[in-house]
Amino acid sequence: MTTGTPPPTAPKRSRARTFVPLAIAAWAVLEIWLLTLVADVAGGFTVLLLLLGGIVLGAVVTKAAGRRAFRNLTETLQQMPGRPGATAAPAAPAGGSKGNGFLMLAGLLLIIPGMISDVAGLLLLVPPVRAVLGRYTQRSLDRRMRSAAPGSFSDVFQQARMHRPDGKVVQGEVIRETDPQQGPSRNENPRPPLTP
Template sequence: MTTGAPTSTAPRRSPRPRTFVPLGIAAWLVLEIWLLGLVSQQLGGLAVLALLAGGFVLGVVVIKRAGRRAFKNLTSTFQQAQEAVQTGRPPTAPQPAAKGSGNGLTMLAGLLLIMPGLLSDVLGLLLLLPPVRALVSRRAERTLQKKMASAPAGSFGDAFQQARIHYPDGKIVQGEVIREDPSPDPTPRPPLTP
């Protein structure tokens, strides 16, 4: 008779990515600090401080420009909707932005530039390049579509897909569900008003 831990015949699940996130953040921080020390030995502490300050200023400028662009797009969309309401015509759908011109990745690049560290600055500068930004955007869109397609029924992804049902001409179908179930209580109820 042997005693020991029971063995399971179920297949082992691979660890979730979020278990490695703290380890990845710690490794990133150690690498950033090591790189800053290495560069400060070669160039001097004042040069590293100037690099970090320059990255911060550039990041603030990038985020400010992307924010202004996003606010301008939002304002023009609201103005078009207001004009449509005043004239009585249906509002037109907003024009899709050109591929790779999204403000989200530009703001992410600005945030990476603001973060102290040389690797984050390099990643932020790479994201400012339009071909890199377009590539990352396509990759993220493809990954999101795969996740949504493989979402189980009843999940958020399934609800998102159901909300995107359109007519072939692109118009959104609006309506309401009216149940015609017979009521078990034949007496009418008063309306719910305060």
């Protein structure tokens, strides 16, 4: 009779890994069923026009949101302190800069062929819907960050604020003074200096 270690137990499968593939499969089946239903009522050419219109509108929305995001990034980088022509106080973001992520998602949903994704993409194009979803997402993210366990990703930012409240990063290196005749001790491992 041998006494060995117990057999390893398989890690528990998360609910997301279980239900997300099922939800995607159900969504695809529902999209195909709706497309065939619309094709029976309105004809195949109408369905083709609807799909092509969704692709074109989605591409236009995605391109516009991408340009706006790039413009906002460029303006932010130009206003960084220490840059020529930078203002003393950062300017407030433009009113249309919020919701670029939802506009990109709307464009992607419009590009994906299907009626449900097109309706969801068109709903995301409505500014009040984007505003409500943005507030909900922000509250949800804030709640998750507050309830994160110590040592998690959010804790890193909290620690950084405690050590350097001004947020400045000073690059440098630590130099240990050793006796030149004795040399480095056995426990120390000399390392080359950090270079940018």
